[in-house]
Amino acid sequence: MRSVKAFAPATVANVSCGFDILGFAIDAMGDVVEISLRDEPGLQVVSIEGDEGRLPYEVEKNTCAVAIQAMLDEMDKQVGMDIYLKKGLPLGSGMGSSAASAVAALVAANHLLGEPFEKKSLLPFAIAAEKAACGAGHADNVAPSLLGGFVLIRDYHPLDVIKLHVPDGLHCTLLHPHFELKTSDSRSVLRDNVSLKHSTIQSGNVAGLIAGLFQEDFDLIGRSLRDVIAEPYRATLIPGFYEVKEAVKAAGALGMGISGSGPTLFALSKGAEVSESIIKAAQQVYDSIGLGVDAYHSAINIRGAYILEEK
Amino acid sequence: MRSVKAFAPATVANVSCGFDILGFAIDAMGDVVEISLRDEPGLQVVSIEGDEGRLPYEVEKNTCAVAIQAMLDEMDKQVGMDIYLKKGLPLGSGMGSSAASAVAALVAANHLLGEPFEKKSLLPFAIAAEKAACGAGHADNVAPSLLGGFVLIRDYHPLDVIKLHVPDGLHCTLLHPHFELKTSDSRSVLRDNVSLKHSTIQSGNVAGLIAGLFQEDFDLIGRSLRDVIAEPYRATLIPGFYEVKEAVKAAGALGMGISGSGPTLFALSKGAEVSESIIKAAQQVYDSIGLGVDAYHSAINIRGAYILEEK
Structure with missing residues (x-):
């Protein structure tokens, strides 16, 4: 069956003065998620590596699965997908671990489905996953992980995300x-x-x-x-x-x-x-x-x- | 005797979200101050036009004189100057009236003295005049009136003033x-x-x-x-x-x-x-x-x- 593997970078949210509104992505670390299509509909988390056994496999709790399900719900579509998550950054460290997983899963799944969404439009699904993982639907990790660079979340209602210039070096x-x-x-x-x-x-x-x-x-x-x-x-x-x-x-x-x-x-x-x-x-x-x-x-x-x- | 006439623009401070930190200058209105050298030392406000008689002539209260005096104090210099102020914007309107007077006076006096200060260095004297006029030493009118464009006052201690890009049109x-x-x-x-x-x-x-x-x-x-x-x-x-x-x-x-x-x-x-x-x-x-x-x-x-x- 077809499969797609995607990478999403670790992120630094807040950035001192930018409490709850700013974040940026870094090159050195991130999560890799592979998604493969399956005949029978429904999501399944097949494997999680690098988490020391701490992340849930249940699709209602796993941030990759929650993100993809939010996307499929929006499309009103039933698709069967197997999810393989490889953690490349430590959990609970403040480097956007759950965000990187959700974003990598979304980018892979979206590609697998023929890119029904442009990149920026995946954000609400990643925010839904953050809400499930952390209790609060913040965008200051998922937005830079998805879009790269320095990202400003000017507003949430409606969502207004602005990519900023980053100086070389x-x-x-x-x-x-x-x-x-x-x-x-x-x-x-x-x-x-x-x-x-x-x-x-x-x-x-x-x-x-x-x-x-x-x-x-x-x-x-x-x-x-x-x-x-x-x-x-x-x-x-x-x-x-x-x-x-x-x-x-x-x-x-x-x-x-x-x-x-x-x-x-x-x-x-x-x-x-x-x-x-x-x-x-x-x-x-x-x-x-x-x-x-x-x-x-x-x-x-x-x-x-x-x-x-x-x- | 030598004299110099300067213009300083009206300004909009705060700019909605930029409470106490942002301001910009406009072309259409402003104050004109003429300063002429005089033999005997000391400042004197000779005439004020366009204020409907509301502005003080006393050098301890007049914003032009206070600003120039702050500059002369910094230079430890005694100079005789006559001040002629022509108001080009309404008083107490929220368009930086006192700021425009102080800035025009400073720019004229500084030029008359052979530019001992670069433009940006005149700011503290204008802030001193604002303090005398309004009770608070804000810079969000004087900084854009002096420097033009959109100006950010990032900090006061020490003063950190940043000129921002302004889009054409x-x-x-x-x-x-x-x-x-x-x-x-x-x-x-x-x-x-x-x-x-x-x-x-x-x-x-x-x-x-x-x-x-x-x-x-x-x-x-x-x-x-x-x-x-x-x-x-x-x-x-x-x-x-x-x-x-x-x-x-x-x-x-x-x-x-x-x-x-x-x-x-x-x-x-x-x-x-x-x-x-x-x-x-x-x-x-x-x-x-x-x-x-x-x-x-x-x-x-x-x-x-x-x-x-x-x-």
């Missing part, structure tokens, strides 16, 4: 410390209200970040990577946060923040060369507090999810 | 209804706190507006002209606000908001042609509620303040 370092931080905990420390002053500061920085991307002004990007709304509360849940931040900035990072709801931290830099120094500086801090860390670095992924193979 | 209509709205009243209706949800919506819109300017996407600019933080409260002080908004959008405006703290309203459009329809539509609403209105339309001023004449 903008590079990302990811630091994934070895401890678990539940999204629900990371969410629960946030306040329901913010001061008008902080709201204005946040607006100024997100405006600065967008301008910095378009103007290819790396210094401005760095100055704008400041979050006064979520970071002050979430940082308290992340050991060594401020020490790591200071160290990586001293090592040449433009700025550093929490990737999604953490615990992974992201740092942006001009060029790839400085990443080694950033990683070294961060590792020293983590060593000093006795915490292990996985470090990666990567160019920004510009193309988003794509087809790897078709049989 | 972006046009502004200004509607100044005949009633007075005190800045202090307009400020006092604001809340000290905003919900996290509204803060996020505001961030999304300001990010969309900046992206729309750089991408020259007029529809995106229009969709982003939405203010959930100040407008809902200030609109209650402005008769006919929502009716005018509906009418001018139906007439082809991309969006409409309050200019500064009001009562003037601004509407943006693609091209100048639609301005006549916008003005007509607004005038019908104002007629129906028995309120007079002065209407203007103008291209965005790109160059900022400039020297008119040197003698």
Whole structure:
């Protein structure tokens, strides 16, 4: 039977000042989903690799299956599909793990069906899967994973997703410390209200970040990577946060923040060369507090999810 | 004695979603200040035209004199200057009246002294004058009046002012209804706190507006002209606000908001042609509620303040 394999990249949501509205995709990591057609209708998750047995096979819970089912429901179509998921990024790390699975599944399934949807139109199905996986239908991981680059979610009602310019040479370092931080905990420390002053500061920085991307002004990007709304509360849940931040900035990072709801931290830099120094500086801090860390670095992924193979 | 005459444009601050961080300059209106050197040191306001006798001549209170004095203090210099101010925009209208006076005075005086400061470096002196005139040292009128175009004030500590790209053809209509709205009243209706949800919506819109300017996407600019933080409260002080908004959008405006703290309203459009329809539509609403209105339309001023004449 015909089958299609697709890749969807890991993503960094929020990007400091862009709380709940910004995200970008990275080249270095992502999920691969293979979908093959089957005669009898219905979805089936056949295999999951790289998740240490933690992800569900039930089609009502598996993010790949939920996403594809949402697409099939929209088409009012019954199709039989076998789903093979290969995790390429750690679960619960704040790098958009569920988003990458859902997006790779959608891109593969859409291709298999002859591309009834243009890429951007797959977004609502990926959001439905996020809602099933995380309880909240956020788009700040699925949109960049699908479309690539830096993506702004200006609004949800109706969905208004804007792909932004990314300067050549903008590079990302990811630091994934070895401890678990539940999204629900990371969410629960946030306040329901913010001061008008902080709201204005946040607006100024997100405006600065967008301008910095378009103007290819790396210094401005760095100055704008400041979050006064979520970071002050979430940082308290992340050991060594401020020490790591200071160290990586001293090592040449433009700025550093929490990737999604953490615990992974992201740092942006001009060029790839400085990443080694950033990683070294961060590792020293983590060593000093006795915490292990996985470090990666990567160019920004510009193309988003794509087809790897078709049989 | 040598004299220099300078022009500084009227400005629209806030720009809906850009509360306290964004402003732009318009071509159609502005103040003219002439400064001439005098032998004995000290500043003197010699004449003020077009203010209906409302502006102070005392150098401690006059915004032109305060701005120049701040500049001279920074240079630690004693110079004798006569100041002639010609108001070209209405006072207390929300179009940056005090800002235009201060900026025109600074640009003229700086030129007269042989340009000891580059243009951008005059900003702190203009902010000092705003503080004297309005009680708050905002930069969202003085920065665009000085520099032109759309200007982002990313931060005040330290001052970080970024000039943004302006698409060709972006046009502004200004509607100044005949009633007075005190800045202090307009400020006092604001809340000290905003919900996290509204803060996020505001961030999304300001990010969309900046992206729309750089991408020259007029529809995106229009969709982003939405203010959930100040407008809902200030609109209650402005008769006919929502009716005018509906009418001018139906007439082809991309969006409409309050200019500064009001009562003037601004509407943006693609091209100048639609301005006549916008003005007509607004005038019908104002007629129906028995309120007079002065209407203007103008291209965005790109160059900022400039020297008119040197003698």
